[in-house]
Amino acid sequence: xxxxxxxxxxxxxxxxxxxxxxxxxxxxxxxxxxxxxxxxxxxxxxxxxxxxxxxxxxxxxxxxxxxxxxxxxxxxxxxxxxxxxxxxxxxxxxxxxxxxxxxxxxxxxxxxxxxxxxxxxxxxxxxxxxxxxxxxxxxxxxxxxxxxxxxxxxxxxxxxxxxxxxxxxxxxxxxxxxxxxxxxxxxxxxxxxxxxxxxxxxxxxxxxxxxxxxxxxxxxxxxxxxxxxxxxxxxxxxxxxxxxxxxxxxxxxxxxxxxxxxxxxxxxxxxxxxxxxxxxxxxxxxxxxxxxxxxxxxxxxxxxxxxxxxxxxxxxxx
Amino acid sequence: xxxxxxxxxxxxxxxxxxxxxxxxxxxxxxxxxxxxxxxxxxxxxxxxxxxxxxxxxxxxxxxxxxxxxxxxxxxxxxxxxxxxxxxxxxxxxxxxxxxxxxxxxxxxxxxxxxxxxxxxxxxxxxxxxxxxxxxxxxxxxxxxxxxxxxxxxxxxxxxxxxxxxxxxxxxxxxxxxxxxxxxxxxxxxxxxxxxxxxxxxxxxxxxxxxxxxxxxxxxxxxxxxxxxxxxxxxxxxxxxxxxxxxxx
Numbered sequence: 420x421x422x423x424x425x426x427x428x429x430x431x432x433x434x435x436x437x438x439x440x441x442x443x444x445x446x447x448x449x450x451x452x453x454x455x456x457x458x459x460x461x462x463x464x465x466x467x468x469x470x471x472x473x474x475x476x477x478x479x480x481x482x483x484x485x486x487x488x489x490x491x492x493x494x495x496x497x498x499x500x501x502x503x504x505x506x507x508x509x510x511x512x513x514x515x516x517x518x519x520x521x522x523x524x525x526x527x528x529x530x531x532x533x534x535x536x537x538x539x540x541x542x543x544x545x546x547x548x549x550x551x552x553x554x555x556x557x558x559x560x561x562x563x564x565x566x567x568x569x570x571x572x573x574x575x576x577x578x579x580x581x582x583x584x585x586x587x588x589x590x591x592x593x594x595x596x597x598x599x600x601x602x603x604x605x606x607x608x609x610x611x612x613x614x615x616x617x618x619x620x621x622x623x624x625x626x627x628x629x630x631x632x633x634x635x636x637x638x639x640x641x642x643x644x645x646x647x648x649x650x651x652x653x654x655x656x657x658x659x660x661x662x663x664x665x666x667x668x669x670x671x672x673x674x675x676x677x678x679x680x681x682x683x684x685x686x687x688x689x690x691x692x693x694x695x696x697x698x699x700x701x702x703x704x705x706x707x708x709x710x711x712x713x714x715x716x717x718x719x720x721x722x723x724x725x726x727x728x729x730x731x732x733x734x735x736x737x
Numbered sequence: 738x739x740x741x742x743x744x745x746x747x748x749x750x751x752x753x754x755x756x757x758x759x760x761x762x763x764x765x766x767x768x769x770x771x772x773x774x775x776x777x778x779x780x781x782x783x784x785x786x787x788x789x790x791x792x793x794x795x796x797x798x799x800x801x802x803x804x805x806x807x808x809x810x811x812x813x814x815x816x817x818x819x820x821x822x823x824x825x826x827x828x829x830x831x832x833x834x835x836x837x838x839x840x841x842x843x844x845x846x847x848x849x850x851x852x853x854x855x856x857x858x859x860x861x862x863x864x865x866x867x868x869x870x871x872x873x874x875x876x877x878x879x880x881x882x883x884x885x886x887x888x889x890x891x892x893x894x895x896x897x898x899x900x901x902x903x904x905x906x907x908x909x910x911x912x913x914x915x916x917x918x919x920x921x922x923x924x925x926x927x928x929x930x931x932x933x934x935x936x937x938x939x940x941x942x943x944x945x946x947x948x949x950x951x952x953x954x955x956x957x958x959x960x961x962x963x964x965x966x967x968x969x970x971x972x973x974x975x976x977x978x979x980x981x982x983x984x985x
């Protein structure tokens with residue numbers, strides 16, 4: 420009996436979400452008095468996980484796992500879960516974790532709740548709060564199964580240090596045949612992806628055209644932020660679809676969301692609702708976004724954004 | 738090529754979300770229902786394959802009779818036929834089992850479902866169908882070409898795009914990018930008239946299990962007032978973000 424987390428890494432470093440899962444899993448493991456086990460693929464760094472409460476890491480390294488593919492990854496996670504009598508698995512909300520979670524659920528006959536935003540309300544039966552209606556509401560979901568999977572919303576619990584003595588165990592790969600081949604991975608140019616960003620800077624139609632996007636990009640790079648845009652902006656082809664945030668685009672759960680020249684249509688607000696702090700800059704004092712904002716500035720973006728960049732640079736250097 | 742498009746009947750994206758029956762059920766009063774947007778991107782790609790590659794497109798939903806106008810709309814958009822599996826959907830696993838039971842009888846080459854619905858956002862139906870059927874699976878699918886028995890698909894990943902090649906049968910989780918917003922088909926009068934003649938068959942439900950249930954809904958806590966900062970006081974704004982909000 421233990422709790423299992425699937426830790427993802429990127430460029431030889433654990434992703435922030437992996438540490439958040441460890442922190443979240445640690446708290447539940449303490450409540451239940453059970454062991455917190457992590458699985459990592461092609462990445463060996465037990466020390467870091469130990470700082471966040473993992474007691475045992477099962478490291479699976481194999482050339483076949485070099486690129487993420489859902490079926491083999493799910494098969495390997497299922498094998499670890501079964502061998503260790505795991506009753507609760509916790510995954511992140513990354514694109515890859517959401518890809519493999521339903522496969523894992525079927526293979527373990529497990530219940531699965533995605534987009535979970537808090538610690539479970541009850542462990543028996545497992546009762547979790549998850550976001551639904553694209554962040555316009557929450558539901559309390561009851562999972563009465565022997566094995567369950569929680570998909571934790573990113574940035575909903577935070578990272579908490581809690582150092583444990585950790586044991587690293589190497590495990591050989593569970594082979595899983597697949598005729599699905601990843602031929603190419605094209606990384607987008609931005610430094611930070613929306614999914615992993617602490618800060619997201621987003622532009623709307625108020626920027627008047629793609630030629631003005633340097634304002635958004637400069638502000639984003641000053642803040643170490645990802646860039647995003649509203650739906651009309653991506654529909655008009657000013658920016659790639661991958662930047663569209665909102666109900667039919669990507670959800671954003673950053674610490675700070677800066678919206679510039681975005682009016683704040685209900686579908687856009689739904690997508691960014693889980694961001695903790697929202698700063699809205701718009702020249703229209705009646706823009707609906709101000710009602711959903713924490714901080715607002717009524718101003719012409721072309722005047723205020725360069726000033727903001729300038730002053731942030733001074734602030735960062737001070 | 739036989740294509741199945743799984744349709745979820747969801748509240749319009751502009752709907753106000755409210756709950757009834759002691760916050761245990763969604764308030765459908767005054768709400769307009771639509772084809773789940775992710776499913777509609779998938780349906781539109783299926784119709785493209787029908788027109789260019791002679792695919793046969795079947796639309797299916799798991800739901801009660803109130804879903805039928807949404808299926809009729811799929812027929813008006815161009816689906817060849819439609820099925821409704823007659824059971825109230827309760828969770829993603831149950832829906833996936835119902836759809837898989839149908840797929841086992843029909844041997845579809847390509848099964849398309851939205852990567853998630855915009856109401857319950859479970860994001861599990863297409864993946865679970867693929868696992869129950871033993872088919873290949875690509876979710877967050879934003880590009881799809883089929884040649885013979887081979888599919889070339891694009892999957893949106895965090896911070897990039899992955900190109901995938903795999904054999905049919907295949908299940909995809911559809912999303913925007915598979916077709917563009919401007920490619921969505923608004924049914925014309927001819928399509929609407931034809932849809933009335935097309936078959937919409939009601940299928941009895943198969944046995945299925947439920948793995949989760951919802952005990953209650955709630956809306957986010959009301960937000961505090963917005964703090965307006967004068968455009969001439971950007972230093973003050975930075976100070977608020979740093980000291981009060983603690984986000985920079």
